[in-house]
Amino acid sequence: MAHKLSTQFFGAFLVLFVLQPFVIKSLEFESIQNLEGAQKGDVVNGLNQIKKYLYKYGYYHHDIEGTIDDKFDDSLESALKAYQNYLGIDVTGKIDSDTIEGVLTPRCGVPDHLVSSAKWRTRSLDWRISSTVNVFPDAQLSPVLTKAFTSWAKVSPFKFTMGRFKTDIVIGFLKKDHADGFPFKDKEFAHAFPPPDGRLHFYAKWNWTFDPTGKGGKTNKVDVQSIAVHEIGHLLGLDHSNRTSAVMYAFYKPGTIKRDLTDEDKKRIKALYPN
Ligand SMILES: *[C@@H]1O[C@H](CO)[C@@H](O)[C@H](O)[C@H]1NC(C)=O
Ligand SMILES: *[C@@H]1O[C@H](CO)[C@@H](O)[C@H](O)[C@H]1NC(C)=O
Ligand SMILES: [Zn+2]
Ligand SMILES: [Zn+2]
DSSP: OGGGGGGSOOOSOOBOOOOOOOSOOOOOOSOOGGGTTOOTTOBOTTHHHHHHHHHHTTOOSSOOTTOOSSBOOHHHHHHHHHHHHHHTSOOOSSOOHHHHHHHHSOBOSSOTTBOOOOOOSOSEEEEEEOOSSOSSOHHHHHHHHHHHHHHHHTTSSOEEEEOSSSOSEEEEEEOSOOSSSOOOOTTBOEEEOTTTTOEEEEETTSOEESOSSOTTSOOSOEEHHHHHHHHHHHHHTOOOBSOTTSTTBSBOOTTOOOOSOOHHHHHHHHHHOOO
16 A cells, blocks of 8 residues: 555645544444445445544544534545545545555554644753553663664754653553543554653553564564654654655554654754754
């Protein structure tokens, strides 16, 4: 699906999307295969799930509360086209198999097209770990997070320091519901808030690892450092990139490593913080 990305032109589809509690409570796709082929005018059982998904990830310009039903309306068609464009799949405006594959692919919980101009004023940020689920001992986790911070420190004016008490950034492994208004959806690895919030939450339910390739090849494990580098990008104020290779791309495949910032990631952080 994603490999076709670069062939599509993505128009100026930027949505001013401020993080706020969603009306959406459940977003789990146990069976959406029956939606395949649905198009404008159709009424299909379960279509509301796609509406919720596209709303949650920033593909509507407006509030859709009250129209979250199973009717394939005009605004669903436009939201769907924008989504297909972001993914780089054929922009059919219909729910085809690539679209279904897309919504079933694990991803970051932060919406796409989240345009935030928020920036840090300081260039010296300190961070600490505060988890409610014990996935790794802090002593093992902190060197990995330090590496993720270092990736950004090398290409930006920031200096990151591990602290102990009141820090700018607080990182933790948490349960699905963790009292910030953004319970994790099944397919989400993590989310982080734009400046100057400083919260970065990893969803504890995944099989997290420091070495996803490990012995024996492919695993279903999720690389802490790869996800951390991505989420720190959000903490600094970056939104998602539409390049599949970029660290700031919204999707990640378990069992893979994506720790190195691409030229595009570097260009974007430099544009946000020239000094
Ligand atoms: C990716 O997004 C940029 C804006 O950030 C846009 O100019 C470009 O056309 C998009 N590319 C693709 C392949 O969608
Ligand atoms: C974690 O790994 C176990 C064993 O391979 C697997 O059964 C389980 O589904 C995995 N959990 C997730 C969330 O991938
Ligand atoms: Zn993200
Ligand atoms: Zn959270």
